[in-house]
Amino acid sequence: NAGVMQNPRHLVRRRGQEARLRCSPMKGHSHVYWYRQLPEEGLKFMVYLQKENIIDESGMPKERFSAEFPKEGPSILRIQQVVRGDSAAYFCASSADRGNTIYFGEGSWLTVV
Amino acid sequence: QKEVEQDPGPLSVPEGAIVSLNCTYSNSAFQYFMWYRQYSRKGPELLMYTYSSGNKEDGRFTAQVDKSSKYISLFIRDSQPSDSATYLCAMSASAGANSKLTFGKGITLSVRP
Numbered sequence: 001n002a003g004v005m006q007n008p009r010h011l012v013r014r015r016g017q018e019a020r021l022r023c024s025p026m027k028g029h030s031h032v033y034w035y036r037q038l039p040e041e042g043l044k045f046m047v048y049l050q051k052e053n054i055i056d057e058s059g060m061p062k063e064r065f066s067a068e069f070p071k072e073g074p075s076i077l078r079i080q081q082v083v084r085g086d087s088a089a090y091f092c093a094s095s096a097d098r099g100n101t102i103y104f105g106e107g108s109w110l111t112v113v
Numbered sequence: 114q115k116e117v118e119q120d121p122g123p124l125s126v127p128e129g130a131i132v133s134l135n136c137t138y139s140n141s142a143f144q145y146f147m148w149y150r151q152y153s154r155k156g157p158e159l160l161m162y163t164y165s166s167g168n169k170e171d172g173r174f175t176a177q178v179d180k181s182s183k184y185i186s187l188f189i190r191d192s193q194p195s196d197s198a199t200y201l202c203a204m205s206a207s208a209g210a211n212s213k214l215t216f217g218k219g220i221t222l223s224v225r226p
Contacts, residue, residue, distance in 0.1 A: 004156075035214075042119075042201060042216040043157065056213060091156055095212075102214065104149075104156040 003027065004105035005074075006092050012111045019079040019086070021108045025094030032075045033102060034067055037089040049075060082112045116140050119202055119217030127225050132189040136202035136217045139183065143204040145212065146178050148187045151199045151219065160200075161187065164208075192224045 003026035013019050025032050034046040045059040049069035060067065064082075069075040079086055093104045119136045126132055134148075145164055149157035161176040163169045163185075169176045175188040185204075189196055201219040205212040 033213075035216075040218070042117075042218040043203075043214075045213050045215070048213065058213075101159060101162065102212070103159070106156045107154075109154070 004092055004094050004103055006090075006105040006108050008108060009106065010109045010111075012113060013082050014113055015083055016081050019082050019110055021077040021079075021090050021092075021110070022074040023077070023092030023094075023105060024074045025092075026096075026103055029094035029096050029103075031095045031097070032069050033093040033095075034075075034077050035091045035093065035104075037091060037107075039088070043091060046077075079110070082110070084112050086110060087112045116215050117202065117204060117217045120220055121218065122220035123223060124220055125223045125225060126192055128192060128194060130192050130224070132187075132192050132196070132222060132224075134187040134189075134200050134202075134220055134222070136185050136204075137183055138185075138204060138215075140204075140206070140215070141180075141183070142206040143215070144180075145205045145208055146176070146185050147203040147205075147214070148174075148176055149201040149203060149216075151201060153199075157201055189222075192222075194224045194226050197223050 005024040032049045035043040037043045047067045048056040064080045066078045089107045091107045093102045095102045117138045148161040151157045163176045166180045173190045177186040199219045199221045202217040203214045
């Protein structure tokens with residue numbers, strides 16, 4: 001899973017600030033997924049994107065959260081006006097067009113103080 | 114009832130023991146079953162991938178799926194201290210790039226030397 005690159009690995013934000021998490025999928029992968037892991041909870045699906053398209057955002061909170069995967073550059077998960085409850089590990093994953101396997105990155109740990 | 118239930122743990126065993134990890138699920142649409150291993154502050158790493166009912170063996174690891182009982186298991190033979198990690202079961206209704214994974218909460222395994 002080292003092929004999926006996430007940054008920053010650790011991010012501290014004060015309440016009300018914005019957090020931007022970046023993800024570069026594995027080489028040759030055009031499908032990107034974001035999952036969130038809250039303390040003592042399993043991973044929860046947030047959003048599935050292909051280049052320039054959001055395919056499934058059924059797991060995204062309705063407010064303050066957005067995701068994009070532009071034609072050029074990494075996928076971005078953006079959290080506006082962060083609150084303490086947003087503190088979690090955010091994992092990006094990617095898969096190939098015909099692949100059944102989803103590969104995860106090392107995660108971005110967000111702490112809201 | 115949660116879609117995927119996993120024994121909460123933690124679980125501590127002596128080196129060399131056989132470990133049995135289990136998950137139950139309620140969604141009969143799930144057909145693809147996975148086990149991930151996650152070390153502390155790292156991303157999930159795919160261990161086993163199984164389609165439908167049956168057994169799959171890979172080295173010291175065996176995955177079992179019983180769709181009639183909605184029950185999956187991961188067995189680890191000759192457990193090693195390096196197996197100490199959190200184990201997550203995951204499942205999906207579809208394969209390929211559009212497969213949204215539903216995870217259990219994970220169980221933390223400690224193998225004592």
